[in-house]
Amino acid sequence: MALPRTCINLSRLTSTSDKICMRLSSFASTQTAKEKWDLLSAVCLERKPVIARNLLPIEKEVLSMAQKMEYRLSLKSDHEIQLEKDRQRQERIKQGDADDSDMDQASLNSAQDFEDASVEELSKFPFADRITEADKEKDQKSLDRMLDRHLLLVVRQKLGTSSVWILPQGQRQEGETMRQAAERVLAESFDGKVQSRFLGNAPCGFYKYKYPKHIREQDGNSIGAKVFFFKAHVTSDSPLKKGSCIEDFAWLGRDELDSYLPEKYRKSVTEFLIDED
Amino acid sequence: MILVNIFSSRRTFIFTSFKENMIGIRRFIQPLLGFHTSAVQCAEPMKKKKKMDPSIIRHREQRKMKRIERSIRKLERVERPLKPLDETQIPLSLKYEIPIRQRQLQPISQDIELSQRELLVAWSHHKQKEAERDLACIRKLLDAQGKALKELKLESEELYIEATQLDLSLLPYKAVGPTRTPQIKGYDPPDGDYIDVSRKWE
Numbered sequence: 467m468a469l470p471r472t473c474i475n476l477s478r479l480t481s482t483s484d485k486i487c488m489r490l491s492s493f494a495s496t497q498t499a500k501e502k503w504d505l506l507s508a509v510c511l512e513r514k515p516v517i518a519r520n521l522l523p524i525e526k527e528v529l530s531m532a533q534k535m536e537y538r539l540s541l542k543s544d545h546e547i548q549l550e551k552d553r554q555r556q557e558r559i560k561q562g563d564a565d566d567s568d569m570d571q572a573s574l575n576s577a578q579d580f581e582d583a584s585v586e587e588l589s590k591f592p593f594a595d596r597i598t599e600a601d602k603e604k605d606q607k608s609l610d611r612m613l614d615r616h617l618l619l620v621v622r623q624k625l626g627t628s629s630v631w632i633l634p635q636g637q638r639q640e641g642e643t644m645r646q647a648a649e650r651v652l653a654e655s656f657d658g659k660v661q662s663r664f665l666g667n668a669p670c671g672f673y674k675y676k677y678p679k680h681i682r683e684q685d686g687n688s689i690g691a692k693v694f695f696f697k698a699h700v701t702s703d704s705p706l707k708k709g710s711c712i713e714d715f716a717w718l719g720r721d722e723l724d725s726y727l728p729e730k731y732r733k734s735v736t737e738f739l740i741d742e743d
Numbered sequence: 744m745i746l747v748n749i750f751s752s753r754r755t756f757i758f759t760s761f762k763e764n765m766i767g768i769r770r771f772i773q774p775l776l777g778f779h780t781s782a783v784q785c786a787e788p789m790k791k792k793k794k795m796d797p798s799i800i801r802h803r804e805q806r807k808m809k810r811i812e813r814s815i816r817k818l819e820r821v822e823r824p825l826k827p828l829d830e831t832q833i834p835l836s837l838k839y840e841i842p843i844r845q846r847q848l849q850p851i852s853q854d855i856e857l858s859q860r861e862l863l864v865a866w867s868h869h870k871q872k873e874a875e876r877d878l879a880c881i882r883k884l885l886d887a888q889g890k891a892l893k894e895l896k897l898e899s900e901e902l903y904i905e906a907t908q909l910d911l912s913l914l915p916y917k918a919v920g921p922t923r924t925p926q927i928k929g930y931d932p933p934d935g936d937y938i939d940v941s942r943k944w945e
Contacts, residue, residue: 505898518921528866531859538851541844593924613925643905644895666913668906670884672891692898694891737887741880 502688503674507647508635508695510670510738511619511662513703513717517596519614548577606716609703615742617717619700620726621655626678629713631726633735635693636711644669648696656709661702669694671738673731695738 521529542550555572558564564572600608609617621634636651638644645667652660676682676690708715716726720742723732851859896903 503898505902515921516925518923522869524865524869527862531862535859538846538848540846541841542846547843592927594927596924598925614921644902645906664910666910667908668888669891669895671887672894674894692894694895738884740884741876743876 504688504691505638505644506635506691506693507638507644507651507669508633508673508693509619509648509652510633510695510697510735511652511660511700512697512739513609513617513700515615516613545577545581549581552576552578606718606722607705609700609705609717611717612719615719616740617719618723618739620716620718620723621712622714623712626681630728631716632728632731633695634712637691643667644694645696648694648698652698654709654711655715656712657707660700660706661704662698662700664696664698666697670697671695671734673734675731695735697738 555564555568558568559572596613598610598613600610601612605611611617619634620631622629622631623634625632634651634655636647636654638647639650642650645664649664652662672692672694674690674692677688681687682689706715718726720739723735727735892903892906895906
């Protein structure tokens, strides 16, 4: 390439030619250093825990100890006072020195009856099960599974010739920000609107991979792809329907990611996922 | 009309001014010795009180009572406005009930107290490790985000600036925490649903 005019002037001013050489070499390196990478956006869509985890043994011990201490430090409630009075009245009636007011009071509903009725109502109340049917069937497409843990959306997409289990990803188009690309990728992966809430404009994680050699060496192609992950929470529990861009999908817990995601990819992904013990 | 009190100092005026007429004046004053006058009142004398008929008085008081009772009943019929929580007071009756409400329990044995203390030490260790894990997790998440933003900046300044914009739709952020059991699908509460009818001033 032709020497820039400024370089020729400099050569007249300075006696050394080193400066010109340095300028030329730096000009050349910035050209070749600017590799072409495809920019991809991926969605880290999670279903947050719906129920609290079971207590650890130490938590159970401390809870029972705290409840006992609270009982010791507390004062008697109205209900307890009433129970005591009822008991004393029963004693008086048994021993025969009861007066008319005692007999009147005894005929009313006693505090013990009220307590028994309340306890029975609680035992009969139909609470929903913590372990759902989806848990028992191990239905990986259901959002009802593993209610006390996070569920991560993983899809099987065709990349090049092979299909891999990854987080839904797609290339950024012209005029889009990375977050808009992520939202578009999610919309295209599934039929119907996915009720989700994206957490901010900034990516939460990063992964890059190079394309196979024969693709890289073709002119005009990029060396590889840089994937930027965006976090989102799924807000509805209606089941998703697979779209045309993906082959399959699954909602996975943290333990199940090992068998689905590729090794290096999984390491990058766990960097931005909340740890679960 | 000024009523002169002969026992006041004004008397001297009558006696000292005209000495030659003193005998004449003394003749005038003597019969007035029994005349008493009061101090200067810039007012009227009291009116005489008329005696009322006792039945009329009773009637009037009854009517007043009725009026007051009617107004009390009207106020009670209207719903009392609720007191703000800041103004609630502990009922005074509870102060006198404390001796009745105190529990008579046996003091804790030494063994149990020792085991409680050991448990609290173990608990503090557990919570400290939990806090350390949480902080490490947060640090890891922030590092991952920092790395991603750095890579994005290397690729394109424009996209980086877009990524660092605030997303105001996230504020105010509201999250409902996990419960002990999941929601019952299609539950119909026997007492009905709460519909919030509180006034909103915006």
